[in-house]
Amino acid sequence: MNKPVNTPVNNLEKIRKSLSRRNRSERLFRWYGRLAIFIGLAAVTVLFTDIVSKGHGAFRIAYLQLEVGYDQDLIGVDNLTDPEQLILGNWQAVPKQALRQQFPDVAGRSDKRKLYGLVSNGSGFDLKDRLLANPLLLGTRETVWVLADDDIDTYYKSWLDGEPYAARLSDKQVKWIGELHDQGKIRLQFNSNLFTRGDSREPEQAGIRGAVMGSLFTLLLTLMLSFPVGVAAAIYLEEFAPKNGWTDFIEVNINNLAAVPSIIFGLLGLAIFINFFHVPRSVPIVGGLVLTLMTLPTIIITSRAAIKSVPPSIREAALGMGASKYQMVMHHVLPLALPGMLTGAIIGMAQALGESAPLLMIGMVAFIVDIPAGFNDPATVLPVQIFLWADSPERAFIEKTSAAIMVLLSFLIVMNTSAVWLRKRLERRW
Amino acid sequence: MNATDPAMGAKAEVKQNLEVADNQVTVGSCFTDAPKMTMRNVNVFYDDKQAIHNVSVDIAKNEVIAMIGPSGCGKSTFLRSLNRMNDTVESCRVEGEICMDGENLYAPKLDVVELRARVGMVFQKPNPFPKSIYDNVAYGPKIHGLADTRVDLDEIVENSLRKASLWEEVKERLHQSGTGLSGGQQQRLCIARAIAVSPEVILMDEPCSALDPIATAKIEELIEELSQNFTIAIVTHSMQQAARVSHRTAYFHLGRLIEVNPTEQVFTMPEHELTEAYITGRFG
Numbered sequence: 001m002n003k004p005v006n007t008p009v010n011n012l013e014k015i016r017k018s019l020s021r022r023n024r025s026e027r028l029f030r031w032y033g034r035l036a037i038f039i040g041l042a043a044v045t046v047l048f049t050d051i052v053s054k055g056h057g058a059f060r061i062a063y064l065q066l067e068v069g070y071d072q073d074l075i076g077v078d079n080l081t082d083p084e085q086l087i088l089g090n091w092q093a094v095p096k097q098a099l100r101q102q103f104p105d106v107a108g109r110s111d112k113r114k115l116y117g118l119v120s121n122g123s124g125f126d127l128k129d130r131l132l133a134n135p136l137l138l139g140t141r142e143t144v145w146v147l148a149d150d151d152i153d154t155y156y157k158s159w160l161d162g163e164p165y166a167a168r169l170s171d172k173q174v175k176w177i178g179e180l181h182d183q184g185k186i187r188l189q190f191n192s193n194l195f196t197r198g199d200s201r202e203p204e205q206a207g208i209r210g211a212v213m214g215s216l217f218t219l220l221l222t223l224m225l226s227f228p229v230g231v232a233a234a235i236y237l238e239e240f241a242p243k244n245g246w247t248d249f250i251e252v253n254i255n256n257l258a259a260v261p262s263i264i265f266g267l268l269g270l271a272i273f274i275n276f277f278h279v280p281r282s283v284p285i286v287g288g289l290v291l292t293l294m295t296l297p298t299i300i301i302t303s304r305a306a307i308k309s310v311p312p313s314i315r316e317a318a319l320g321m322g323a324s325k326y327q328m329v330m331h332h333v334l335p336l337a338l339p340g341m342l343t344g345a346i347i348g349m350a351q352a353l354g355e356s357a358p359l360l361m362i363g364m365v366a367f368i369v370d371i372p373a374g375f376n377d378p379a380t381v382l383p384v385q386i387f388l389w390a391d392s393p394e395r396a397f398i399e400k401t402s403a404a405i406m407v408l409l410s411f412l413i414v415m416n417t418s419a420v421w422l423r424k425r426l427e428r429r430w
Numbered sequence: 431m432n433a434t435d436p437a438m439g440a441k442a443e444v445k446q447n448l449e450v451a452d453n454q455v456t457v458g459s460c461f462t463d464a465p466k467m468t469m470r471n472v473n474v475f476y477d478d479k480q481a482i483h484n485v486s487v488d489i490a491k492n493e494v495i496a497m498i499g500p501s502g503c504g505k506s507t508f509l510r511s512l513n514r515m516n517d518t519v520e521s522c523r524v525e526g527e528i529c530m531d532g533e534n535l536y537a538p539k540l541d542v543v544e545l546r547a548r549v550g551m552v553f554q555k556p557n558p559f560p561k562s563i564y565d566n567v568a569y570g571p572k573i574h575g576l577a578d579t580r581v582d583l584d585e586i587v588e589n590s591l592r593k594a595s596l597w598e599e600v601k602e603r604l605h606q607s608g609t610g611l612s613g614g615q616q617q618r619l620c621i622a623r624a625i626a627v628s629p630e631v632i633l634m635d636e637p638c639s640a641l642d643p644i645a646t647a648k649i650e651e652l653i654e655e656l657s658q659n660f661t662i663a664i665v666t667h668s669m670q671q672a673a674r675v676s677h678r679t680a681y682f683h684l685g686r687l688i689e690v691n692p693t694e695q696v697f698t699m700p701e702h703e704l705t706e707a708y709i710t711g712r713f714g
Contacts (some may be wrong), residue, residue, distance in 0.1 A: 243520060311557075313553065313555055314557060314559065314560075315518075316553060316557065317557040317559060318559070318569075319515065319546065320513070320515060320546060320553070320624075321547075321550070321570045321623065321624070321627070322543050322545075322547035322570065322573065322574060323543070323569075323573055327573055331569075331573075
């Protein structure tokens with residue numbers, strides 16, 4: 001009997017010895033956790049700071065104050081109701097004339113071209129819209145703020161920030177802008193074009209409205225298709241299907257589908273919907289169908305989890321009362337599982353909203369100026385718009401890209417927050 | 431190990447006698463003259479494992495029959511085969527004959543929805559729906575279409591709650607959630623819900639095991655009142671409860687029905703030695 005005896009005193013000593021070690025490992029673990037969270041938060045902060053610092057400029061844009069004359073001979077229009085005249089009219093002549101009058105001593109072809117480059121080459125059409133809204137202006141003069149060219153915009157903003165970027169401008173243009181600034185005839189205004197217009201090759205005229213509408217139509221279709229199908233599949237698999245090899249097989253494959261890279265779904269959509277069923281390319285219909293394929297597994301999996309979390313005692317209570325299985329599901333299981341299902345659907349939708357790869361495959365990457373008005377109009381979506389702008393050489397697209405990312409992120413944040421809110425709000429306790 | 435402990439010795443001795451023979455025959459008075467339900471040679475299997483062996487017993491009209499026995503003896507399984515709740519367990523298979531008023535409950539043409547309207551059930555853990563008290567009680571009548579008008583439904587709800595002696599406590603808050611009640615109230619709500627469809631038989635699966643003694647006393651009182659109108663089969667872990675509420679007691683052991691006798695007799699002079707061993711607390 002040489003083994004040490006476990007007397008109470010002896011035990012206490014051992015426990016005390018081990019105590020400091022146990023406490024130390026717990027403290028260490030807490031620090032690991034804090035470090036992990038700090039790294040995560042730091043990454044998010046860096047990301048957001050970068051995006052916001054690059055993108056905030058895009059919400060304001062430079063305008064020039066010009067005194068324009070809506071001269072009928074200059075434009076070549078005398079009847080504003082004649083569509084042909086409107087199309088053929090030389091609208092850009094209006095801001096050009098105003099610039100010549102603003103800087104009367106500019107002469108020579110090359111200098112004049114530089115002068116005309118101060119305003120956006122779409123500004124004539126802005127003035128046309130103004131004239132059409134108020135036909136009485138024809139033949140009169142007025143002082144208006146005209147959209148500046150993107151290079152001017154970029155220079156002016158950087159100059160205001162104290163780090164002028166004049167690489168794309170001539171010395172004369174820089175001088176003119178200085179004069180305009182001194183006269184208070186150039187200023188930054190809220191960039192409403194960003195939210196009201198479609199894509200454009202000219203950065204100052206480009207907006208995300210087209211992409212937002214495209215995303216909206218695509219997501220609407222995705223939700224309308226994937227939610228009912230996903231929920232029905234989840235209910236059937238969870239409540240009605242016999243538990244056998246087949247349902248195991250289906251379950252494994254649903255999980256597999258959730259892990260398939262999204263570009264594969266794009267190729268599938270291209271092969272089936274476009275090449276086989278001849279759905280037109282680039283439209284929200286085909287985008288919605290592809291994203292439905294991609295979102296379905298997510299919705300099925302989260303819905304099944306939500307159904308599983310309904311306590312079996314509720315099912316027994318319903319069946320024990322003589323409810324049929326269908327009544328049990330519709331009256332009790334579905335209402336209790338719905339918050340979880342909605343959360344899953346919102347998270348699935350957020351995923352679909354941020355998806356670009358599969359949509360590249362089905363032609364939603366096209367350059368589309370017109371704002372889509374329905375499911376069958378060619379469209380692009382926000383993440384693809386970001387991809388397109390990030391790919392554009394014009395410097396002004398840098399801030400536009402970041403601004404579009406900010407809009408996309410705010411949509412995602414709103415969706416995810418509402419998912420959390422919905423879960424908190426609707427969750428029942430029993 | 432201190433093998434000299436006299437109590438342990440006695441237990442070991444009993445253990446040797448606990449084995450039951452395959453041809454074990456139920457002793458006592460299994461059968462009655464005017465049975466509500468008759469069970470003949472009932473065997474229940476979970477996959478290959480047999481949980482109930484060859485049980486034959488009658489349940490008389492308006493009687494309270496208690497089923498007692500050690501854990502895992504199959505009393506709950508047996509109870510749940512009386513309203514086919516075992517159908518929900520995929521691996522479960524029931525053989526033999528279970529009849530109510532002479533009608534086989536396992537006949538292919540019988541609809542379980544109808545059966546469960548006639549044989550109500552109260553579960554071990556109070557499980558009110560997460561709906562209002564009113565909706566809990568009104569649920570059965572609604573799905574079975576028992577009430578033609580709102581007034582009828584109100585009446586059914588009130589009567590059921592009165593019969594479950596819950597009316598006075600909840601009449602002011604019928605539209606508050608049923609899950610906000612105390613445990614005992616919840617269980618009485620479940621009883622009210624069960625009797626709202628006027629079943630002929632009520633099965634109770636350890637209805638008081640999750641309740642405190644005061645709530646238990648209320649439920650027991652209620653069971654006694656209900657026995658005037660309903661036939662009740664109750665599974666219980668508590669022998670005192672069986673003694674207090676039931677007319678007859680059935681003792682289950684390892685899936686076999688050992689003894690059925692009037693409750694008084696079971697607890698004073700049991701016929702079978704296993705019953706005696708159980709009620710005197712030599713195992714359990």
